[in-house]
């Protein structure tokens with residue numbers, strides 16, 4: 001339909017786009033998910049410009065490298081310990097427990113809100129919103145993305161049913177940004193609000209213009225929408241890999257036992273001393289593509305990359321899955337092998353691929369790293385992660401298959417998660 005589409009299948013070419021990031025960091029306009037359902041207020045879909053810079057500045061202040069991320073270590077560790085207890089109680093809710101952990105970290109950081117055990121109103125609301133967005137932004141799912149004029153049709157016309165769906169989903173989008181924001185304001189008025197992105201943003205700025213408040217509110221909402229599902233996908237894949245590659249699990253546990261001992265849980269301060277565990281985390285990010293096609297970029301102006309003409313407005317899709325499974329870079333790419341990231345000649349840096357490129361590179365990558373590492377190290381310290389047994393006592397071998405979508409998850413699988421020892425059991429209970 002006259003739209004140029006550039007698909008990057010090579011990490012070297014992606015580096016060239018990265019170097020000219022300013023010209024390749026706009027986003028295409030998504031009609032259904034963005035304009036109609038209202039996700040165009042979140043950072044991932046925001047056009048390149050001053051609002052984009054406002055959001056990124058706040059991300060960098062709260063989840064950026066060094067000081068900001070280090071100050072979040074206690075929160076990440078506390079939510080991981082809760083995850084261990086919930087998983088000890090019920091490992092069949094592994095996915096739900098991971099969601100509580102990721103949501104618990106982000107909601108406390110952004111709104112000072114502590115997630116409840118059992119049902120949690122904000123987690124449910126925001127998850128519903130994320131599911132709506134996934135459906136709304138699926139390529140080819142809604143014709144209005146091909147024929148934007150369709151958004152001007154009256155709702156009652158046959159074929160315009162998507163407008164009613166969009167209206168309903170938009171309510172959830174707005175509520176999922178408004179409700180936790182209102183919660184923080186109420187806590188602040190009562191003098192009981194802990195420090196958070198919202199409370200700091202309201203207290204420290206003299207600017208309380210409608211634009212400032214809107215952008216602050218949507219920056220917070222962007223953190224959940226960008227950070228919860230992605231982290232959960234990586235952590236869920238870790239559990240799958242441990243079932244399928246038990247020798248890797250044993251090796252990582254041996255390292256933790258030797259370095260940390262079994263009198264305490266590993267912490268984020270142990271990270272530099274656990275090279276194999278770190279390599280395992282890196283391999284999780286490679287083996288399971290959280291965002292197989294990244295998020296599309298667009299070109300701001302005409303330009304050339306390696307002699308190819310890239311016209312203004314071209315949509316650029318980075319095929320991250322293919323780069324992370326390129327046998328030239330990662331031999332036997334479907335094998336889960338942390339060793340490939342160790343030694344004097346490690347294979348190519350996974351983090352320079354899996355988090356995207358240019359000025360749009362994932363702003364939550366440091367929180368993602370800390371969260372996934374914490375989940376991996378603490379879980380391996382205390383749990384044995386094994387195949388579940390079927391009704392005849394035969395171990396069930398899961399298959400590594402992923403769901404479709406902007407964010408991709410391993411398809412649901414069964415597993416048995418048990419404390420490694422009496423001592424490990426006490427560590428979970430006491431933590």
Ligand code: HEM
Nearest residue numbers: 043044226227230234290291295355356357360362364368
């Ligand atoms: C394992 C975990 C994660 C992976 C693999 C991941 C990956 C990505 C990728 C591939 C992109 C697209 C980059 C591009 O357009 O080139 C992205 C964008 C983004 N990520 Fe992450 N991410 C993860 C965790 C997080 C976390 C924890 C947060 C929030 C704290 C977050 C927030 C975002 C946001 C807001 C964007 C959009 C940025 C923009 O458009 O400027 N992500 N991420």
